[in-house]
Amino acid sequence: MLRKSVSRPASRGFSVLKSLKTTESPKSTQNAKPNDRFKPLSDAQVAYLDRVVRVDQAGELGANYIYAGQYFVLASKYPHLKPVLHHMWEQEIHHHNTFNEMQLKRRVRPSLITPLWKLGAFIMGSGTALISPEAAMACTEAVETVIGGHYNDQLRCLNNQYELERNDGTKGHSQELSSLIATIKQFRDDELEHLDTAIEYDSHKAVPYILLTEGIKNVCRVAIWTAERV
Amino acid sequence: MLALSRILARRLYHPSALEHQLAHSFAPLTYGPGSTQFKVLEHALNKHVPSYGFNERALVASLNDLDLGPSLLSVIGASNSPSFLNASPAVLELIKFHLVTKRYALTKELDPARTSSPAEPPALETLFHRRLELNKPIAPHLTQLLSSLSIPGEFLVQTALPELHRLSDDMVYFSKEPDANDFAWYSKRIALSCAFVSSELFMAQDRSANYADTFEFAAEKLHNVSKLGQYYNNTEEYMWYTLLMSVNLAKSQLTRS
Ligand SMILES: [Fe+2]
Ligand SMILES: [Fe+2]
Numbered sequence: 001m002l003r004k005s006v007s008r009p010a011s012r013g014f015s016v017l018k019s020l021k022t023t024e025s026p027k028s029t030q031n032a033k034p035n036d037r038f039k040p041l042s043d044a045q046v047a048y049l050d051r052v053v054r055v056d057q058a059g060e061l062g063a064n065y066i067y068a069g070q071y072f073v074l075a076s077k078y079p080h081l082k083p084v085l086h087h088m089w090e091q092e093i094h095h096h097n098t099f100n101e102m103q104l105k106r107r108v109r110p111s112l113i114t115p116l117w118k119l120g121a122f123i124m125g126s127g128t129a130l131i132s133p134e135a136a137m138a139c140t141e142a143v144e145t146v147i148g149g150h151y152n153d154q155l156r157c158l159n160n161q162y163e164l165e166r167n168d169g170t171k172g173h174s175q176e177l178s179s180l181i182a183t184i185k186q187f188r189d190d191e192l193e194h195l196d197t198a199i200e201y202d203s204h205k206a207v208p209y210i211l212l213t214e215g216i217k218n219v220c221r222v223a224i225w226t227a228e229r230v
Numbered sequence: 231m232l233a234l235s236r237i238l239a240r241r242l243y244h245p246s247a248l249e250h251q252l253a254h255s256f257a258p259l260t261y262g263p264g265s266t267q268f269k270v271l272e273h274a275l276n277k278h279v280p281s282y283g284f285n286e287r288a289l290v291a292s293l294n295d296l297d298l299g300p301s302l303l304s305v306i307g308a309s310n311s312p313s314f315l316n317a318s319p320a321v322l323e324l325i326k327f328h329l330v331t332k333r334y335a336l337t338k339e340l341d342p343a344r345t346s347s348p349a350e351p352p353a354l355e356t357l358f359h360r361r362l363e364l365n366k367p368i369a370p371h372l373t374q375l376l377s378s379l380s381i382p383g384e385f386l387v388q389t390a391l392p393e394l395h396r397l398s399d400d401m402v403y404f405s406k407e408p409d410a411n412d413f414a415w416y417s418k419r420i421a422l423s424c425a426f427v428s429s430e431l432f433m434a435q436d437r438s439a440n441y442a443d444t445f446e447f448a449a450e451k452l453h454n455v456s457k458l459g460q461y462y463n464n465t466e467e468y469m470w471y472t473l474l475m476s477v478n479l480a481k482s483q484l485t486r487s
Contacts, residue, residue: 040253041245050243057411072474100411107244107403114412115466126477167251174249 038164038174045162049180050108051228052154056184057099058111058227059147062121063092066143069125070136078133084201088140088194095187102180111227120223124216135212137203142216144195150224151188155181247343258392259330260309267306270296271327276367283371284325284378286318311384322385325378329393332364333400340404354407355452358422361397362429362448366441372434376427398422407456414462421458425451 041049067089075082103110111117128139162177173181206212254260261267270292277295278288286303293302307319310326336357342348365372379390398419402409410418429448436444 037248038250040251046242046245049245053243061412072477103411104409107399108242110411110413110415112413112416118412164250174246176246176249 036166036168036170038166041162041164048157048161049106052158052180053099053103053106053108054111055150055224055228056154056187057096057103057108058114058117059150059224060092060096060099060187061114062117062223063143063147064089064096065118065121066125066139067092069122069127070129070140072122073126073129074133074136081133081201084197088197091190091194095190098183098187112230113226117223117227124219128212128216132206134202134206137198137201138206138209138212139216140198141195141203142213143220144191144198145213146217146220146224148188148191148195151184151191155184155188158184247341252343256330256334258389259327266298266302268327270298270302270306271324272331274324275328275331279324279328279371280367283374284321284328284368286321289320289324317378322378322389325375326389326393328368328375329389329397332361333393333397335364336361336397337400337404351404351406354401354405354422354456355449357401357405358426358429358448358452359445361401361426362433362441362444365430365433369433369436369441372430376430376434394423394426395419397426408459410459410463413466414459417462418455418459421455422452425455 067085071082071085071089074085102108124139125136129136158177158181162173163171164174164177165171203209203213255262256268259268263269263272270289273296274288274292278291282288282291289303289306290300293300303318303320307321307323310319310322337344339345339349340351368375378385380386401407401422402418409415425448429444429451432447433441433444438444
């Protein structure tokens with residue numbers, strides 16, 4: 001019974017070398033003639049984007065492993081939760097892959113302590129799931145609350161601070177920025193959907209609810225702060 | 231660990247160069263090919279460094295060739311702190327110029343931002359080999375160069391190490407070598423940097439015809455780098471497998487009793 005649940009995360013491959021290179025081809029942005037190219041980003045703007053990609057990649061890595069932990073513990077014992085968890089996990093994997101690709105393409109260094117994020121997230125997911133399914137949902141609720149807020153902060157900054165000037169004097173967002181904003185918006189919506197799902201599946205009935213959710217929220221805030229920097 | 235990430239942090243997010251202009255085309259150099267500074271350093275590096283080495287004589291000779299006054303010498307090195315042992319700021323700038331321009335030369339035909347028809351990504355070995363080829367003209371002065379680069383101090387932390395990291399990063403990015411999203415990203419670059427420095431040290435002592443021994447040595451070092459990324463990932467994979475298996479074992483023991 002339990003062997004079945006282990007085969008899932010193992011088959012995903014926990015650390016996979018990316019074999020596909022994502023260097024830029026001139027075709028992808030063919031409409032960018034020298035004259036409507038944007039003026040250089042400032043050092044501060046580049047540094048912020050660097051942090052955004054690193055922290056979001058680490059965050060989605062964590063989310064992926066939280067769901068892996070929950071699935072590992074709950075899937076076989078609570079069949080009715082299996083499709084729900086599986087759906088959310090699939091979305092996290094998509095989020096994680098998206099940021100992985102971006103990290104390679106935009107040449108951002110990943111967080112230095114990825115092994116720690118993986119282990120910590122897995123323990124958080126499986127640990128709360130071992131308490132009860134409701135505690136696992138309370139964990140999801142807390143994580144998604146913080147992540148949703150975090151994505152909203154990023155969207156605010158990206159929308160306000162990245163109006164760039166072209167060489168011909170007109171202003172706007174570059175394709176690169178618009179697509180980053182669209183991606184984060186989509187992911188924020190997905191996370192808030194996870195939040196609703198968690199509440200729907202009785203996260204509020206978890207004991208001890210306040211202790212659990214507030215504790216996990218603090219852990220997430222510290223993790224975000226660290227992943228931006230290290 | 232913080233010092234490490236500070237050195238690596240100098241390699242930041244790269245905005246699409248097709249959509250955004252770059253602040254400097256030879257970053258971290260703050261002057262472009264049109265500037266006098268660039269012309270003097272380029273001339274010195276190509277014409278005089280092969281015979282004189284990395285020193286003020288090479289710079290003075292090229293100032294003479296270009297009919298420029300000797301006062302330019304202090305302008306050239308203005309971005310380097312003068313407190314460095316023995317080496318003048320201008321010579322440090324010459325060394326920096328060598329490191330940066332050779333790195334850019336390596337990927338000139340591969341970078342879509344600098345060529346309209348980028349070539350197919352080569353193997354990592356090819357780029358590594360090519361970079362060592364570029365050292366041939368200055369090879370007699372490699373010992374002196376490497377010792378200047380390794381003196382502890384500001385130049386090492388601000389220029390020599392970050393530039394070495396950028397070289398490794400470029401070699402991975404522009405080759406068809408698979409890259410990583412986790413800790414293997416670091417281990418690969420660090421191993422590559424070590425392989426490059428030891429190959430340069432070897433080259434400095436190499437007396438074989440056309441540096442054949444150096445290239446043989448480099449190929450072997452590089453072989454270990456590619457294996458290292460795999461080793462790391464296999465180890466991590468194995469530890470996860472073990473962890474999950476032990477948790478399962480513990481659970482089954484609990485339910486049985
Ligand atoms: Fe996510
Ligand atoms: Fe989520």
